[in-house]
Amino acid sequence: MRSLRARLVSLLLGPTAPPLAPGIAVAAGFIVAETLVVYLLNTRVAPHVQFGQVYLLGVVVVAAGWGLGLTVITSVASSLAFICFQNWPAVSSLPIRVYDWVVIAISLVVALSAHTLAGLARTRAADADRRRREAEESRDQLRVLAEQQAALRRVATLVARAATSGEVFPAVAEELARCLRVHYAALWRYQPDGTAIVVAARDEPGVTKMPVGTRFSLEGESVPAMVLRTGRPARVDSYENAAGSTAVRIRELGLRGAVGAPIVVNGRVWGTTIVGSSRPEPLPADTEARVADFTDLVATAIANAEAHAELTASRARIVAAADDARRRIERDLHDGAQQRLVSLGLELRSAEASVPTELDALRGQISHIVSGLTGVSEDLQEISRGIHPAILSKGLGPALKTLARRSTVPVELDLHVDRRLPESAEVTAYYVAAEALTNSAKHAQASQVNARVEADRATLRLSIRDDGIGGADICRGSGIIGLIDRVEALGGRMEIASPAGDGTSLLATIPLEKPEGVD
Incomplete structure (x- = not known):
């Protein structure tokens, strides 16, 4: 009931008047109903009371919902109906008296007043509706801004902790799709042969997928081609008539428009971040700027990764x-x-x-x-x-066994390496083990050392623990620091724990693949 009343008020006090035909029907219906009500009141309630005020209700309703012309017509028609009812049944010989003109005049004044008040009410309703829409738009903008800032913080956190490209790229695509509410978000990387490869993508469920690793030509009309040519953000509001194989593929995916921004790393256009929509309307005007905010973080992540790799x-x-x-x-x-x-x-x-x-x-x-x-x-x-450990010529296992035999502290060696490993990994593991056993003998006052060595296809792990006095400070030992640098130079990690009174443990993880750029 409340919803019906609100819709009725909105209809009557809306910014535009309803159609004229329904207004005429409403006016006629009110006049007929008012006449019936006045008749019942005169015949059954108060025979000598005129009840002319009843006819004003229809005038007020018509004035609230329709224009001045229909209001005046309704007012005059209501007055004539009232006069006719008063002189019934001698309607055909009805003389227009001064009283009748007064009734018509009063009705017109009421009509004009009701029309004026309705106009004011309509203006206020329009202002209230405008303020409501502005408030909703402002809330939506604040919500969108808050969502984007939160997404940027999440991506920035990944970049700050030096996350890999395999973590940053999908996160950017996911956050872009969520923040911009688009059907497609992806990162494309340009190749020296004039093509582009999808390195991360997020597709709306139900939309044809564009798999990671897909290669596209940059001939014809497409956002990736435009970004590469200009080095600036670009958009295509409709791919319907766009030429080129990439545009054809994008149409097959069901995307109608797209916006992209360049990923610039060290002054060169590395790739582009793209968002696409399957809706008929173009993407919002601020889409380029919002996408560019994410591309800046992507560029930082790539630059950091390249610097770290170098x-x-x-x-x-x-x-x-x-x-x-x-x-x-x-x-x-x-x-x-x-x-x-x-x-x-x-x-x-x-x-x-x-x-x-x-x-x-x-x-x-x-x-x-x-x-x-x-x-x-x-x-x-x-x-x-x-x-140089010449004993490594026979492999890491025999070399570590020789180290264990030479150690002045008994060593329990658990060896799980049954093949030759890359020379750099073997040499590094040998030096780590040699330094750890030397420290256990010279400084740790240990009576037992446990060493475990294992290797899978990708990683060599060396774990050494003694039962000495602990409390080792790696900052004061240049040998340990040098070993940490050596392990990290191969892309590995070395962790040392040495609580006072509880021995020292060392874990070195060494990748068995050479870092990029090393022959």
Whole structure:
């Protein structure tokens, strides 16, 4: 009932008047009904009372809903009906008296007053409706802004914690589709051969999918082609008559219009962020700006990822170069200095054997020199082992077993590596294990070390724990810091926990694939 009353008031006091024909019907209906009411009142309630006010109701209703002309006509017709009813049944010989003119005049005044008041009411209703719409639009804008800011914060959080492109790209597509309420949102990356590849996409359920990895030509008319040519945001409000294979594919997806913004990384157009709609009306005018807000974050994420990849590759190249230098030094020491020392030792032994028996003092001196050369050779051999672990030539497993046997602290080794791994990973794991065992013996006062090594297709994991005194401070140990740098240079991670009194544990995770940019 309340809804019906509200709709009736809205109809009567709306910004535009209802059609004239219903107004005439309403006016005639009111006059007939009012006459019937006056007749019943005069015959059954108060025979001597005129009840002319009843006829004003129809005039007020018509004045509220229709124009001045129909209001005046309704007023005059109501007055004539009242006069006729008063003189019934002598209607045909009815003389128009001064009283009758007064009735008509009063009715016209009431009509004009009702029309004026209805106009004021209509104006106020229109103002109230306008304010209501503005308030709703303002609330919608604030809600949209709040949603977009929340979405941007979520994406910015991913970028700040250096999330991978595989995490950032789908998140951007999802947030764009949700914030802009579009059927399609995607990130396209431009290729050197003049095509573009979809790297992330979010499709509305029920819409034909555009799979990630799909390659598109940039010939013809399309938003990706326009963005690449201009380096600026672009839009196509209708793909209905657009030329090109990409436009055909977009029409097949059921998309009518699209808006895109460039992703600019280090001054070059890396790709584009696109939103599309299947609705007939164009996307809102502020769509370009809203999409651009997200592309800025995407560009930051890409730039960060590229910078991190370049840094990792650079560090890996430095580590690889250092390993090569160590290998050359170790080989030079082994093949050069050590061999010469051995040769000199043999010659001196030969000379010692040829010394006459009466020259025992000389034989003793030569023997002493030979012993010294042997010691120097052994020292040099130990130095060369520290420069580059030659025992890795047999693989990581045998090398770690050798380390465990040489350790002054008993080592329980749980080895799950049954194949050769990339040299960089083996060398890094060897140095990590060697440093950990050395620290356990020299500083941790440990009585037992547990080491576990395992490798799958993609990752090598090295876990070492001792039962020493703990409390190790990696900031004060250049060896540990250097190992952390070496592990991270390969794209891995090393975690160290050393609570006081509870031993030290180390976990190194080393990827078995070389970082991008490393030969």
